[in-house]
Amino acid sequence: xxxxxxxxxxxxxxxxxxxxxxxxxxxxxxxxxxxxxxxxxxxxxxxxxxxxxxxxxxxxxxxxxxxxxxxxxxxxxxxxxxxxxxxxxxxxxxxxxxxxxxxxxxxxxxxxxxxxxxxxxxxxxxxxxxxxxxxxxxxxxxxxxxxxxxxxxxxxxxxxxxxxxxxxxxxxxxxxxxxxxxxxxxxxxxxxxxxxxxxxxxxxxxxxxxxxxxxxxxxxxxxxxxxxxxxxxxxxxxxxxxxxxxxxxxxxxxxxxxxxxxxxxxxxxxxxxxxxxxxxxxxxxxxxxxxxxxxxxxxxxxxxxxxxxxxxxxxxxxxxxxxxxxxxxxxxxxxxxxxxxxxxxxxxxxxxxxx
Amino acid sequence: xxxxxxxxxxxxxxxxxxxxxxxxxxxxxxxxxxxxxxxxxxxxxxxxxxxxxxxxxxxxxxxxxxxxxxxxxxxxxxxxxxxxxxxxxxxxxxxxxxxxxxxxxxxxxxxxxxxxxxxxxxxxxxxxxxxxxxxxxxxxxxxxxxxxxxxxxxxxxxxxxxxxxxxxxxxxxxxxxxxxxxxxxxxxxxxxxxxxxxxxxxxxxxxxxxxxxxxxxxxxxxxxxxxxxxxxxxxxxxxxxxxxxxxxxxxxxxxxxxxxxxxxxxxxxxxxxxxxxxxxxxxxxxxxxxxxxxxxxxxxxxxxxxxxxxxxxxxxxxxxxxxxxxxxxxxxxxxxxxxxxxxxxxxxxxxxxxxxxxxxxxxxxxxxxxxxxxxxxxxxxxxxxxxxxxxxxxxxxxxxxxxxxxxxxxxxxxxxxxxxxxxxxxxxxxxxxxxxxxxxxxxxxxxxxxxxxxxxxxxxxxxxxxxxxxxxxxxxxxxxxxxxxxxxxxxxxxxxxxxxxxxxxxxxxxxxxxxxxxxxxxxxxxxxxxxxxxxx
Numbered sequence: 001x002x003x004x005x006x007x008x009x010x011x012x013x014x015x016x017x018x019x020x021x022x023x024x025x026x027x028x029x030x031x032x033x034x035x036x037x038x039x040x041x042x043x044x045x046x047x048x049x050x051x052x053x054x055x056x057x058x059x060x061x062x063x064x065x066x067x068x069x070x071x072x073x074x075x076x077x078x079x080x081x082x083x084x085x086x087x088x089x090x091x092x093x094x095x096x097x098x099x100x101x102x103x104x105x106x107x108x109x110x111x112x113x114x115x116x117x118x119x120x121x122x123x124x125x126x127x128x129x130x131x132x133x134x135x136x137x138x139x140x141x142x143x144x145x146x147x148x149x150x151x152x153x154x155x156x157x158x159x160x161x162x163x164x165x166x167x168x169x170x171x172x173x174x175x176x177x178x179x180x181x182x183x184x185x186x187x188x189x190x191x192x193x194x195x196x197x198x199x200x201x202x203x204x205x206x207x208x209x210x211x212x213x214x215x216x217x218x219x220x221x222x223x224x225x226x227x228x229x230x231x232x233x234x235x236x237x238x239x240x241x242x243x244x245x246x247x248x249x250x251x252x253x254x255x256x257x258x259x260x261x262x263x264x265x266x267x268x269x270x271x272x273x274x275x276x277x278x279x280x281x282x283x284x285x286x287x288x289x290x291x292x293x294x295x296x297x298x299x300x301x302x303x304x305x306x307x308x309x310x311x312x313x314x315x316x317x318x319x320x321x322x323x324x325x326x327x328x329x330x331x332x333x334x335x336x337x338x339x340x341x342x343x344x345x346x347x348x349x350x351x352x353x354x355x
Numbered sequence: 356x357x358x359x360x361x362x363x364x365x366x367x368x369x370x371x372x373x374x375x376x377x378x379x380x381x382x383x384x385x386x387x388x389x390x391x392x393x394x395x396x397x398x399x400x401x402x403x404x405x406x407x408x409x410x411x412x413x414x415x416x417x418x419x420x421x422x423x424x425x426x427x428x429x430x431x432x433x434x435x436x437x438x439x440x441x442x443x444x445x446x447x448x449x450x451x452x453x454x455x456x457x458x459x460x461x462x463x464x465x466x467x468x469x470x471x472x473x474x475x476x477x478x479x480x481x482x483x484x485x486x487x488x489x490x491x492x493x494x495x496x497x498x499x500x501x502x503x504x505x506x507x508x509x510x511x512x513x514x515x516x517x518x519x520x521x522x523x524x525x526x527x528x529x530x531x532x533x534x535x536x537x538x539x540x541x542x543x544x545x546x547x548x549x550x551x552x553x554x555x556x557x558x559x560x561x562x563x564x565x566x567x568x569x570x571x572x573x574x575x576x577x578x579x580x581x582x583x584x585x586x587x588x589x590x591x592x593x594x595x596x597x598x599x600x601x602x603x604x605x606x607x608x609x610x611x612x613x614x615x616x617x618x619x620x621x622x623x624x625x626x627x628x629x630x631x632x633x634x635x636x637x638x639x640x641x642x643x644x645x646x647x648x649x650x651x652x653x654x655x656x657x658x659x660x661x662x663x664x665x666x667x668x669x670x671x672x673x674x675x676x677x678x679x680x681x682x683x684x685x686x687x688x689x690x691x692x693x694x695x696x697x698x699x700x701x702x703x704x705x706x707x708x709x710x711x712x713x714x715x716x717x718x719x720x721x722x723x724x725x726x727x728x729x730x731x732x733x734x735x736x737x738x739x740x741x742x743x744x745x746x747x748x749x750x751x752x753x754x755x756x757x758x759x760x761x762x763x764x765x766x767x768x769x770x771x772x773x774x775x776x777x778x779x780x781x782x783x784x785x786x787x788x789x790x791x792x793x794x795x796x797x798x799x800x801x802x803x804x805x806x807x808x809x810x811x812x813x814x815x816x817x818x819x820x821x822x823x824x825x826x827x828x829x830x831x832x833x834x835x836x837x838x839x840x841x842x843x844x845x846x847x848x849x850x851x852x853x854x855x856x857x858x859x860x861x862x863x864x865x866x867x868x869x870x871x872x873x874x875x876x877x878x879x880x881x882x883x884x885x886x887x888x889x890x891x
Contacts, residue, residue, distance in 0.1 A: 197732070197831065198757060199731070199732045199755050199756075199757055200732075200755055201835070202833050202835060202840070205833070205840035205841050206840050208840075208841070208850060209840055209841065209844075209847070209850065212847045212848075212849045212850035213847070215849060216849060217849045217851075218849060218850050218851070219545050219850075219851045219852070219853050220831060220841065220844075220850070220851070220852050220853065221853045221855070222731060222732050222733060222786070222787075222831060222853075222854065222855075223731060223732070223755070223756050223757045223787075224731035224732075224756050224785075224786045224787025224790060225786050225787070225853065225855045225858065226790055227789045227790040227793055227858065228786055228789065228790075228819040228855055228858035228859075229547075229819070229853075229855075231818050231819075231820075232547060232820070253757045253758050253760075253761065254756075254757030254758075256760035256794070257756075257757070257759065257760055257790055257793070257794055260760075260793055260794055260797050261790065261793060264793060290761065298753065298754065298755055299738075299753055303738065306741060306742055306745045309745050309750075309751070310741060310745060310751050310752065310753050311751070311752040311753070312752070312753045312754070313752065313753075313754050313758060313761070313762065314754075314755075314758070315758050315761045318757075318760055318761065319760075
């Protein structure tokens with residue numbers, strides 16, 4: 001009977017994934033992009049749905065929530081993991097509601113009208129056993145996976161609508177989404193890209209070499225020169241790690257300065273972010289927002305005598321408020337930052353904001 | 356009969372004599388006149404705009420050396436060949452005058468009137484063109500007498516016209532004359548900055564000098580090497596080093612037999628300054644110091660004995676250093692300490708000798724504060740500032756410039772140093788200063804700039820492109836985790852590296868400028884400059 005076998009196999013995979021996450025976040029393990037993480041998370045969730053033992057939707061949701069909590073605890077800054085878990089939870093709710101036949105297409109948000117007319121709690125406890133639920137769910141998760149595969153291409157396809165000839169575009173650090181975006185536009189248009197190197201990790205260098213190999217005129221500048229050259233820039237296109245619930249960004253450090261400089265020169269700031277980066281977090285949680293890595297990157301151990309007397313900080317992320325952002329480009333099109341809350345309510349259920 | 360003081364003296368005298376005697380100009384004189392006028396025309400037209408010449412050509416048919424049948428208003432006049440067929444004297448005067456006059460006698464009066472009219476027109480147009488063209492022919496035109504609001508005749512400096520081949524040729528010729536090697540540009544220059552030089556640190560100019568160098572004083576050679584390798588950096592340090600080198604030069608100087616000290620010493624200094632300029636473009640403070648020295652030297656009376664003159668000059672220089680740099684720093688520290696209160700968190704950027712001095716003084720006066728030092732690649736000057744402050748016992752934090760929006764909510768004041776203060780209120784300083792001022796403004800943190808008055812400069816600039824310095828682009832290359840991404844950037848045709856040295860901060864980001872004359876807003880810089888000029 002492959003039952004217990006499957007379970008140990010499953011737990012092994014989950015453990016392997018968790019340790020990968022832990023290692024990847026500290027910068028030691030192989031650096032993987034968020035798209036990869038999202039895909040792996042979704043694949044793992046599909047496996048859990050297929051192989052774990054559950055009888056009703058409520059059980060499955062409990063299992064997924066538990067695993068999700070473990071995964072987000074392994075690497076809190078990697079928000080795509082939590083986002084995928086929440087997507088799957090929402091899918092489970094939808095599938096359950098559809099199988100039950102109730103027309104729950106209406107707004108699931110609490111409204112005063114609903115509270116009064118429904119007369120008492122209509123709490124779903126998802127206990128009903130529905131036989132076809134599993135297959136439906138696995139289909140839905142497969143759809144989600146195909147959507148994830150196509151995000152970068154979908155975003156890159158919109159490039160020609162936003163970039164015209166002879167423009168000077170500025171970007172910071174390294175984002176695979178922005179790279180694909182610019183390379184797609186470069187097939188038909190000629191423009192110039194300025195990359196800010198983003199110390200201390202200097203990922204901008206990789207971005208510049210990759211873009212110049214595609215034939216795009218690229219210039220690498222130091223972070224300190226961002227404001228100095230901004231007057232000649234037509235557009236700023238950046239990627240981000242997470243899109244927060246208020247439309248702000250959690251992006252690589254230096255992005256806030258870039259956004260302020262763009263605002264000062266009235267240069268549009270365009271963020272290329274696929275939908276799986278949208279997270280129901282708000283930026284107010286000070287202690288969980290920032291992530292720090294070893295200050296050795298900033299002040300190396302070779303500066304021995306002063307190291308013990310000095311505080312050195314090396315934050316990884318920056319908060320960019322939504323007022324500084326002009327446009328979000330995602331795989332479902334372009335939106336203003338004020339529309340993000342609406343997209344979020346379509347992707348996630350409010351009860352799942354806290355895993 | 357001359358154009359505004361351009362022809363040689365002898366010709367002018369003869370012709371004036373002829374004019375005053377009412378005699379007809381001889382054929383030779385007329386030929387000479389024509390030749391002179393042609394030469395002037397050629398040198399001028401080579402540099403001036405063709406279009407602006409159109410109107411003038413009508414009044415200068417003298418230069419039409421081409422066939423007589425040419426109508427006067429021709430662009431072809433410009434392209435008149437230099438080898439003028441001399442035996443056309445009779446016909447040429449005829450073509451000058453609009454009224455066809457065969458007899459020279461008749462055209463003489465008309466010629467006179469015409470010439471006078473032409474002179475007026477030329478003078479007027481020259482005044483107008485002086486502002487447009489940057490290429491002033493070294494023809495010794497008299498400068499406009501200094502009035503209060505007289506438009507200043509400005510010559511565009513060579514180091515921001517690198518994309519103009521004529522300027523480069525002129526520079527090469529000048530350096531050849533002074534026997535200084537020309538430094539060649541290095542690497543691919545970003546198109547936005549093609550008008551600036553970009554040198555490599557690995558090829559210092561001193562390698563091209565012969566040993567021993569007879570033209571350049573060894574102290575200057577050493578100084579040039581220190582500049583180009585970055586051993587002496589920072590505007591105060593560079594100015595002081597320059598003045599000390601000049602002290603050495605003046606001590607070793609002896610006046611050659613038939614020369615005057617005031618003129619000869621200035622001429623001796625010119626190749627040194629070109630050499631230093633080639634090693635590293637001069638800073639605004641160095642420029643002001645050099646102007647001061649040249650003025651002092653030319654003010655030395657001719658009957659002064661050599662020893663006396665030299666000691667006077669040395670005294671002047673020592674005085675300058677003492678007053679403008681050392682005492683100014685003390686005065687600025689005194690006023691800044693009032694601005695530092697207990698419990699302050701002060702942010703500084705890079706390594707400014709003045710700001711470090713202020714912080715150390717404040718710490719000695721027992722103010723309780725802590726300092727955040729912000730640094731940036733590739734120079735990483737903040738580490739030097741960090742060392743100096745930690746040595747004094749000040750508690751410091753250290754971050755890179757990309758983390759500045761993380762750390763700013765903790766900061767209560769920002770102190771910045773300046774490389775120069777421009778006449779329109781902009782602050783020219785190390786690249787990254789404007790960024791810090793921008794983010795500080797966004798977080799409502801006051802920004803104070805500390806600057807001595809000798810760094811005030813009459814230039815105006817609104818962005819960081821027109822006049823800047825490009826450092827060695829290889830400095831941006833870094834090796835992380837064993838991989839050097841940009842190692843072969845020269846091979847990739849579409850990749851460029853940009854290493855700017857300076858940037859300008861708009862005055863609305865700066866709240867206060869602390870100088871040795873007091874605490875002034877950024878916009879009062881031209882007032883200080885005017886007061887200084889009146890004093891001198």
